[in-house]
Amino acid sequence: MPQTILHADLDAFFASVEQLDRPELRGKPVVVGGPPERRGVVAAASYEARRFGVRSAMPMARALRLCPEALRVPPRFDRYAELSHRVMAIFRSITPLVEPLSLDEAYLGVTAEVEAHGGPERLARSLKERVQRETGLVVSVGVGANKSVAKIASDRGKPDGLVVVPAGKEAEFLHDLPVRDLWGIGPRSEELLHRAGVETIGDLARLPAEAATRLLGSRGAELRDMANGVDPRPVVTSRERKSVGAETTFPRDLPDGPELRAELRQLAEEVATRLRHEGKLGYTVTLKLRYHDFRTVTRQQTLARPVDAGDEVERVAAALLDGLGTAGARFRLVGVTCSRLVERGAWQPDLWGAVADPFADGPGRTAPAQAAEGQRPQD
Amino acid sequence: MKVAIPQDSLARALGIVSRAVPSRSPLPVVSNVLLTTDDHRLKLVATNLEIALTVWIGAQVSEEGTITVPARLFSEFVSQLKGDQPVQITLPPRSRQLNVHCGRDEANIGGMPADDFPVVPEVTDGQRLVLPARGLRRAIEEVVFAAARDDSRPVLTGVHVQVADGVAELAGADGFRLAVHRLRLPAPSAEGSPEPFSVNIPWSTLDHLGRLLSESGDVQMAVNGERTRALFRLDDIELVTQLIPGTFPNYQQLIPTTYATRARVSVEEFLHETKIAAIFARDGSGIVRLHVTPGEGGGPGSLQVSARADEVGDNRGEIDAAVDGEPSKIAFNSRYLIDVLSVLEPGELALETSGPSNPGVLRPLGHDDYVHVVMPMFVQW
Structure with missing residues (x-):
C-alpha cells in the first residue's frame, strides 16, 4: 500500500517567532543570533533578511554587512521550544505518527488520514491553516510517497509553501531539480557530482550504481535510490529518546576560532533547550567534528551530575574541543549531543559527585575522551 | 588411588x-x-x-x-x-x-x-593476620551488598580492607552508597601487631567466604608481598583469591560529620514500612519518600514512609521516631534502603539527614562499628 508522508517545516522559525511577539519587527529584516562583537552567528534570518543574502550559520558580522538595516535579536530558545511544543501538538492531533526532526520540522505519517480529509492537498491546507490560526506561524508543507520526496517538496514551496507530489510522479518531480536539493548532498558532494557531470537529481538517478558508490561512498546507493524517488525510511515516533543532539554544516570550512566557538555555544543552547523541553537531563556530552576532508571525530565526557543548562553543555563541549589540538585544522561540521538521559523529575545523583575527582589515583569511571574515527565517504 | x-x-x-x-x-x-x-x-x-x-x-x-x-x-x-x-x-x-x-x-x-588442573598459587611472603570468624561474617554481610556489581569502575567491585591499629576496616561502595564496618582484631600475639596494609578483595570472594564462616573460631588471612593475592584459612578450608588492583577512592570524605535532623527508629519497623512502600514505588522509579516530624509537647515524633506512582496509586506508613533537629524530607531508592535495613541487627538505628539533596546516614545504635551513607534521589516534591 502506498504511503503518504507529510513534511512540515516552519518558515524562518526563530525569526518568525520574534516578529510574532514583537509587531514592530514585522516586515523588516530580522536576524536572530549573538552580537557580532562576540562573534555571534546567525541562528535564523527572516525572509526579508534573506533577500540580502543572509543565511543561517553565517557570522553575524557578515550578515550585518550584507544587510546593514537588519534588526538583530538574541535567541530565546525557551520561547521557541514553547511554540514548537504547540505546533507539534497540532500535528499530533492530526496523526499519532509524528517524528520531530528539530524544533521547527517534523515528518507526519498521514496514510490513514488522507481519505477522511478529502485528499492530501486538503489535509495539508487544513494543517497550515490550523498552525497559522492557533500559533500565528507559517508552515511550509510537502506531501509525497516518502520522506525524501516530502522534504524536498516542502523546501520547493517555501515560504508559505504547499507542494503535493502525486504518487507515481516522484521521478517527474525530482529529475529536473538540482542535485543539492537531495537530502544528504552537501556542498562538497555537490562539487564532486558536478565534476562528474551530475547536475540534476535526474542525472544522479541515471548514474550506474557503481558510479554512484564511487562518487559518494557508502551512501551512494541510498542517494541514488532517493534520486529515483525511492526512500524506505519509515516515520518513527514515540521512541524513547536515547540522546538529544544538534549539528551544523558550515557554508564554508572553518578553523577553530570565535566563529566555531559561537556556533558551539548556539548548538549547546539548542540541545539544552530540547532537553528541558523533554523533561530530561543528560550525563554524557559528545562533541562531533567533521574535518575539511570528511574525517569525523567524536569526543565525549560523562559528568558526575546530569545537566540541562546551555552553559554547562557548552563548557563541556568547549573543553572537549580544547583537548583536540585543532591548530591548522579546518572543519565543515560541528555537532553537540547529550546522552545517558534521565528524567528531570526523579534521578539518582552520584554519591561521588560532590567530591573532586575521587578517582584521581585509581581507574576512572569513564575515559574523559573517547575517540571514534569516522569513515571518509569519498574514498 | x-x-x-x-x-x-x-x-x-x-x-x-x-x-x-x-x-x-x-x-x-x-x-x-x-x-x-x-x-x-x-x-x-x-x-x-x-x-x-x-x-x-x-x-x-x-x-x-x-x-x-x-x-x-x-x-x-x-x-x-x-x-x-x-x-x-x-x-x-x-x-x-x-x-x-x-x-x-x-x-x-x-x-x-x-x-x-590449574596450580593454586601460594600466598606466603606478605602480611598475615587473624580475624574473628563471627565478627568477619557480620562485617561481610553489612558491607558486601554495597559494592558495585557493574565494572565501570573496577576498583569499586572490590571491598576495601584496611588494616591498621588493631582494626580491619571493610568498605564497600558503588556510585550511590557506601558501607563501612570497623572490625576489631584480637589482641596481638607475641609476634606483635601486623603491619598496616590495605587491599581490594572482590565482593564475590567475600560473599563466598561469608558463607563458610562459623559462629566461633578464627580465620587466618595472608596477603602476598605484591598485593595481588590473598589467602583465607579456616579449620580445614583454604580460599585463595585474586585481589583487585588500583587505589580505592578516599571514602572518608563522603561520610557526613554533621546533620540537620536525626531520627531514632526501630530497624524492624523501618524495614517493614519500606517494604510496603516499595510495592507502590515499583512503578515510580523505586522512589520512597521519608518525612521526619519532631514530636510536640514531649510526645514522640514520627517517620513517615510513603510512595506514589502516577496512575497506579500511593501509600503512607508511619512509625515512631525520636527526633532531634528540624522536620525533614528525603527520598531514597527503595532497594538501597531495603538492602541496608535487611542486614542490620534488630534494634534501633539513627537516620541522619542534612536536607533532601545531601547524603543520608544510617547508624545502628549501640554499635559504633558501622556506618552507611546513601545518596538520596532527586525528586520533585
Missing part, C-alpha cells in the same frame, strides 16, 4: 568447593574438582581462576593418587548416596575412570589428569 570417606563429610566438602566451579569456562578442566590424597586426608580443590577453594577431609587412604572429575556430576551423585555407609573411591593405576562405590550403589566417572 584408593580411599574410603564418610559420605556426609565428602558431600559437605563437595558442596563447599563446588561454589568455586564456574558454570561456563573456556578451560574444560576448570569444571572439574581435583581430588588428591594428602597424608591421611583427601584434598578437594575447585577454582574459577579468580578464587580457588580447597577442603581437606579425613579419609582412610590405602593407596595414594590424584585425578580430576566433573564437579557437578560427582557432587550430585555423592549427595544422593546413603549416609550410613563409607564411600569407596578407587582409581586403578594409569586409569582415568574413577570408581565410586557406596553400599549397593556404584558409579564410574570419567576424569581428566590432575596435571591439567
Whole structure:
C-alpha cells in the first residue's frame, strides 16, 4: 500500500517567532543570533533578511554587512521550544505518527488520514491553516510517497509553501531539480557530482550504481535510490529518546576560532533547550567534528551530575574541543549531543559527585575522551 | 588411588568447593574438582581462576593418587548416596575412570589428569593476620551488598580492607552508597601487631567466604608481598583469591560529620514500612519518600514512609521516631534502603539527614562499628 508522508517545516522559525511577539519587527529584516562583537552567528534570518543574502550559520558580522538595516535579536530558545511544543501538538492531533526532526520540522505519517480529509492537498491546507490560526506561524508543507520526496517538496514551496507530489510522479518531480536539493548532498558532494557531470537529481538517478558508490561512498546507493524517488525510511515516533543532539554544516570550512566557538555555544543552547523541553537531563556530552576532508571525530565526557543548562553543555563541549589540538585544522561540521538521559523529575545523583575527582589515583569511571574515527565517504 | 570417606563429610566438602566451579569456562578442566590424597586426608580443590577453594577431609587412604572429575556430576551423585555407609573411591593405576562405590550403589566417572588442573598459587611472603570468624561474617554481610556489581569502575567491585591499629576496616561502595564496618582484631600475639596494609578483595570472594564462616573460631588471612593475592584459612578450608588492583577512592570524605535532623527508629519497623512502600514505588522509579516530624509537647515524633506512582496509586506508613533537629524530607531508592535495613541487627538505628539533596546516614545504635551513607534521589516534591 502506498504511503503518504507529510513534511512540515516552519518558515524562518526563530525569526518568525520574534516578529510574532514583537509587531514592530514585522516586515523588516530580522536576524536572530549573538552580537557580532562576540562573534555571534546567525541562528535564523527572516525572509526579508534573506533577500540580502543572509543565511543561517553565517557570522553575524557578515550578515550585518550584507544587510546593514537588519534588526538583530538574541535567541530565546525557551520561547521557541514553547511554540514548537504547540505546533507539534497540532500535528499530533492530526496523526499519532509524528517524528520531530528539530524544533521547527517534523515528518507526519498521514496514510490513514488522507481519505477522511478529502485528499492530501486538503489535509495539508487544513494543517497550515490550523498552525497559522492557533500559533500565528507559517508552515511550509510537502506531501509525497516518502520522506525524501516530502522534504524536498516542502523546501520547493517555501515560504508559505504547499507542494503535493502525486504518487507515481516522484521521478517527474525530482529529475529536473538540482542535485543539492537531495537530502544528504552537501556542498562538497555537490562539487564532486558536478565534476562528474551530475547536475540534476535526474542525472544522479541515471548514474550506474557503481558510479554512484564511487562518487559518494557508502551512501551512494541510498542517494541514488532517493534520486529515483525511492526512500524506505519509515516515520518513527514515540521512541524513547536515547540522546538529544544538534549539528551544523558550515557554508564554508572553518578553523577553530570565535566563529566555531559561537556556533558551539548556539548548538549547546539548542540541545539544552530540547532537553528541558523533554523533561530530561543528560550525563554524557559528545562533541562531533567533521574535518575539511570528511574525517569525523567524536569526543565525549560523562559528568558526575546530569545537566540541562546551555552553559554547562557548552563548557563541556568547549573543553572537549580544547583537548583536540585543532591548530591548522579546518572543519565543515560541528555537532553537540547529550546522552545517558534521565528524567528531570526523579534521578539518582552520584554519591561521588560532590567530591573532586575521587578517582584521581585509581581507574576512572569513564575515559574523559573517547575517540571514534569516522569513515571518509569519498574514498 | 584408593580411599574410603564418610559420605556426609565428602558431600559437605563437595558442596563447599563446588561454589568455586564456574558454570561456563573456556578451560574444560576448570569444571572439574581435583581430588588428591594428602597424608591421611583427601584434598578437594575447585577454582574459577579468580578464587580457588580447597577442603581437606579425613579419609582412610590405602593407596595414594590424584585425578580430576566433573564437579557437578560427582557432587550430585555423592549427595544422593546413603549416609550410613563409607564411600569407596578407587582409581586403578594409569586409569582415568574413577570408581565410586557406596553400599549397593556404584558409579564410574570419567576424569581428566590432575596435571591439567590449574596450580593454586601460594600466598606466603606478605602480611598475615587473624580475624574473628563471627565478627568477619557480620562485617561481610553489612558491607558486601554495597559494592558495585557493574565494572565501570573496577576498583569499586572490590571491598576495601584496611588494616591498621588493631582494626580491619571493610568498605564497600558503588556510585550511590557506601558501607563501612570497623572490625576489631584480637589482641596481638607475641609476634606483635601486623603491619598496616590495605587491599581490594572482590565482593564475590567475600560473599563466598561469608558463607563458610562459623559462629566461633578464627580465620587466618595472608596477603602476598605484591598485593595481588590473598589467602583465607579456616579449620580445614583454604580460599585463595585474586585481589583487585588500583587505589580505592578516599571514602572518608563522603561520610557526613554533621546533620540537620536525626531520627531514632526501630530497624524492624523501618524495614517493614519500606517494604510496603516499595510495592507502590515499583512503578515510580523505586522512589520512597521519608518525612521526619519532631514530636510536640514531649510526645514522640514520627517517620513517615510513603510512595506514589502516577496512575497506579500511593501509600503512607508511619512509625515512631525520636527526633532531634528540624522536620525533614528525603527520598531514597527503595532497594538501597531495603538492602541496608535487611542486614542490620534488630534494634534501633539513627537516620541522619542534612536536607533532601545531601547524603543520608544510617547508624545502628549501640554499635559504633558501622556506618552507611546513601545518596538520596532527586525528586520533585
